[in-house]
Amino acid sequence: DKNCLLDIYTGIDTSVFNVGTVTEGKKRHFKVKEAGQFKDAGYLAVVTLEKKYVVIYWAGFYYEVDGKKIPASDNVFQLELKKDQSVKFTKLFFIKHFPYREDIHLYKERTFVRFSQAFRTDFNKLITQHIKKWDSVWRKVDILIEGTANLQQNLRFNLYHLLIAAPQDRGFSSIGARTLSGEGYRGHVFWDTELFVMPFYLYTLPQVAKNILLYRYRRLPKARELAKNEGYNGAKFPWESADTGEEETPAWARDFDSSIIKIQTHLYEHHITADVAYAFYRYYLATGDEEFLKKYACEVIFETARFWASRVFYNRTTKRYEIRGIIGPDEFHINVNNNAYTNGLVQWILSLGHTLFFYLKKRAPSSFSQLKEKLGLREKEVKEWVKIAKKLKLNIDKKSRVIEQFDGYFKLREIELEKTDENGIPLLPNYLKAKDLKYTKLIKQADVLMLLHILTNKFSPSVIRANYNYYIKRTLHKSSLSAPIHAIMAVKCEDMHRAYNLFNVSLRTDISNLYGNTQEGIHAASLGGTWQAVVFGFCGIEFIDDIISVTPKFPRTWQKVKFSLTYRGDRVEFDLTNEEVRVKIVSKKKKKTKVVVFGKPYSILTNKKYKFFKKGVKKEEYYY
Structure with missing residues (x-):
């Protein structure tokens, strides 16, 4: 509604401590060895008290006003904004630990190179790289469940x-x-x-x-x-x-x-x-x-x-x-x-x-x-x-x-x-x-x-x-x-x-x-x-020697579950309901694999999709 003055506090907090056991008080595990500013970035070097590890922190902070990117030259400063003017803040940091040495100059140089590469990179590019990396991981671990909405959210939280x-x-x-x-x-x-x-x-x-x-x-x-x-x-x-x-x-x-x-x-x-x-x-x-x-x-x-x-x-x-x-x-x-x-x-x-x-x-x-x-x-x-x-x-x-x-x-x-x-x-x-x-x-x-x-x-x-x-x-x-x-x-x-x-x-x-x-x-x-x-x-998955066994028993609110597992170097893809099992073993080799589905043994080839049905299933079976 009007012009305002923002007080900006950024940097690295060195006042932190850990909670001790029931017979102890607060515990501090490090001492500050060095802190300062270098090329629009702040750094901190601490040494752990017990094992004497050196931990180097680099942090960079910049803000954008009217499309102009401005690096912060200090950890504490003021910023004046006019009415209806917006500001975007971005902070990047890098942390790495090393074995103890008295002269940490080389550690600072090595970590600054890694930090500055990210700090100079456009933030949208960093986000794109970040998403790409996480997507590759989620494809390996995600479990898709057709059921209640919060079930999927809660499972992904875990x-x-x-x-x-x-x-x-x-x-x-x-x-x-x-x-x-x-x-x-x-x-x-x-x-x-x-x-x-x-x-x-x-x-x-x-x-x-x-x-x-x-x-x-x-x-x-x-x-x-x-x-x-x-x-x-x-x-x-x-x-x-x-x-x-x-x-x-x-x-x-x-x-x-x-x-x-x-x-x-x-x-x-x-x-x-x-x-x-x-x-x-x-x-x-x-x-x-x-x-x-x-x-x-x-x-x-x-x-x-x-x-x-x-x-x-x-x-x-x-x-x-x-x-x-x-x-x-x-x-x-x-x-x-x-x-x-x-x-x-x-x-x-x-x-x-x-x-x-x-x-x-x-x-x-x-x-x-x-x-x-x-x-x-x-x-x-x-x-x-x-x-x-x-x-x-x-x-x-x-x-x-x-x-x-x-x-x-x-x-x-x-x-x-x-x-x-x-x-x-x-x-x-x-x-x-x-x-x-x-x-x-x-x-x-x-x-x-x-x-x-x-x-x-x-x-x-x-x-x-x-x-x-x-x-x-x-x-x-x-x-x-x-x-x-x-x-x-x-x-x-x-x-x-x-x-x-x-x-x-x-x-x-x-x-x-x-x-x-x-x-x-x-x-x-x-x-x-x-x-x-x-x-x-x-999902009833069991690995018994070289046999993959599948016997799904879902609760009433689950319609389907899809996921993949790694077993002996192969990727095993599952698409399951209470009445139907679909399996595909993705492998670099053409080979046969023994599976047991709904209690019955089969032999399947890699890199081919298979569909199995449970005969005579009752609708209320396995429901609560």
Whole structure:
């Protein structure tokens, strides 16, 4: 309406700090080494306090008035605008870190060249390049769902946050439990990364999955050190990992009822070591990368098998091996014996280590000899692994076929969950306190069902259904890791109403702030878990050896789902409804691939479209 004077403040804020743990105050992680202006741009050089990394920032700011582009010569200035006059502001920045050196002149020069190239480029051209790059990525990862409008938007919100969290540095970093979007868990890496998040990258952007695994491999020496310090053989990965691979778990934290509790996960939640080994082999199965198997995977799997062989206890009375003093995924029950998830996965890892030892010996004798000598591994030791695996305790009730979550679980207090919140999540009875949950059968998240999810082909449908029916009634879903896994298992057991409810909880975890703590960062596990619920759950995709299996079971509001996955170097395109499956395998080679569609086996050729129909489908089937 009239002339105005704008006060412009731009630049780089050096007053930032991080929030400490519950026993700490605010924390500052850097000191300013140098700051200044150079050729219409501002720069800042800081040095991190612990690792002494040098981080260089360049920032450029310009504004356009009446078509004239004017670079800002300072970070603080005033701009006078006349009535009806408009202004457009543009800011570009560049950030890069380096190893420490006292003289940073070369770092400044190198980064300024990269920054100035962008700063001199027309902004519309930058946007065009940006869109082109993002389009190429979205074509690989997008999932198109014909259903409710907000479903597509919410799903892409999850996919986007997975994409921007992807590490591209060949193992220098990984993905923290809250990605890079907040300070929750201080950026630490948990099992969430390998078990919940990595499958998304594995079947869409496999190089990112490889980077995640290289992060663990680069810290294998530290994992060996951790095992040795605790009196074990092989390698033990930390429950919470950061830069060095050392154990980073804090001593204290807030529980879900806001009480401050002592953290013991690093003392007992050792399944992380089996989780990492599982992820290495899963990468090999999905990519067929023999070099990766020889160079990285076998070493990790052998060293983790060694750890577990030294971690077990032989019970002379029962003549069974046991794993005592453990925490499974259900963290309500601490320091238990023979957790089903842990024992079941360890059993699989020990058998796998034995199989790979002789596979490598036969298929790659040179690599085998080198690795055998490097690790000092002998055949006698490896044969002991399979002996332990066969006798490792796993409690399965013969009559009900329910797997006991840990020794004594069936004898705990039964609590009936009568009320739920607006999302269908069970509410803790008012008379029950968080500290008393250990005396009950109530569990935090998928534990036995997590085992049945990741090793689903090792268990019969009747065992899966029996355990789902038993544990779903006793799960509080007090972790973002819980809803997506239970959604997948609900689909397997054709409990479609609950499957869709739990999927929606996972889908909306952060976009709707369902847990009330999204301000601490996006939940990485629910991002990856949501993708798994769509692909492995509702779309019914399974990769079994060299067979691709497809059995869609959609909720009522979904008409069609279209997406593509990467499998062993090929692109597999899916176009699915409840009654019809269209598949095309795009490959550089002409070959046959085995598929199972709606439970029936077929053999199809690459680079040809195939259409399969489900005969005799009822309209109301799989609807809730």
